[in-house]
Amino acid sequence: MENSGGIQASLAGRYATALFELARDEQQLETVGASLQALRQALGESPELRELTTSPLVGRDAAVQAIGAAARTMGLDPLTANFLGVLAQNRRLAQLPAIVRAYNLLAARHRGEITAEVTSAHPLTDDQVRALKTNLKARTGQDIAVDLSVDPAILGGLVVKIGSQMIDSSIRTKLDTLAHAMKG
Numbered sequence: 128m129e130n131s132g133g134i135q136a137s138l139a140g141r142y143a144t145a146l147f148e149l150a151r152d153e154q155q156l157e158t159v160g161a162s163l164q165a166l167r168q169a170l171g172e173s174p175e176l177r178e179l180t181t182s183p184l185v186g187r188d189a190a191v192q193a194i195g196a197a198a199r200t201m202g203l204d205p206l207t208a209n210f211l212g213v214l215a216q217n218r219r220l221a222q223l224p225a226i227v228r229a230y231n232l233l234a235a236r237h238r239g240e241i242t243a244e245v246t247s248a249h250p251l252t253d254d255q256v257r258a259l260k261t262n263l264k265a266r267t268g269q270d271i272a273v274d275l276s277v278d279p280a281i282l283g284g285l286v287v288k289i290g291s292q293m294i295d296s297s298i299r300t301k302l303d304t305l306a307h308a309m310k311g
Contacts, residue, residue, distance in 0.1 A: 137217075143229030147234065147237075155206050157205065158204045158256075160231070163230055165201055165202075166223065176197060180221055181221045190215040195215075238272070239270065243287050243288065243289045246276050247275070247285050248280075248283045281298065282298035283297065
């Protein structure tokens with residue numbers, strides 16, 4: 128196990144690395160990635176699923192059964208479904224968003240891509256994502272995988288992180304900069 132970019136340093140990173148290595152060995156990287164993406168989307172859309180993964184009131188056995196049922200309903204691949212069962216058994220379902228993010232970073236690195244973490248105020252359309260990837264590829268000279276998240280607090284624009292580099296064109300930052308300049 129390599130410690131690329133500190134991914135393994137966190138608990139979520141260790142779980143993601145274990146899942147990634149198992150998926151790679153089983154030649155299931157894309158299948159597991161698709162299941163994790165579906166799971167990430169479901170977590171964003173389903174308050175019940177979020178509650179299941181984050182509530183300390185849900186017992187271990189109930190969480191194992193419920194996450195197993197959710198995995199079957201969503202049609203997740205067996206490797207991902209088993210992984211979710213392990214997380215539930217170990218009471219680590221709350222780590223899912225961080226695990227998915229770390230897995231995506233590992234998979235992108237495996238494909239020779241670099242990952243840009245992109246935060247927008249509203250969900251981006253497919254055309255906007257394609258344009259963003261093209262722009263970032265021209266800027267970096269490498270293929271780019273994007274890890275999209277939505278944060279209405281930035282008001283508009285984008286915040287893009289590629290490694291240690293951050294491009295912040297959010298309206299919130301521009302307003303904060305203007306307010307600071309006016310105090311001056």
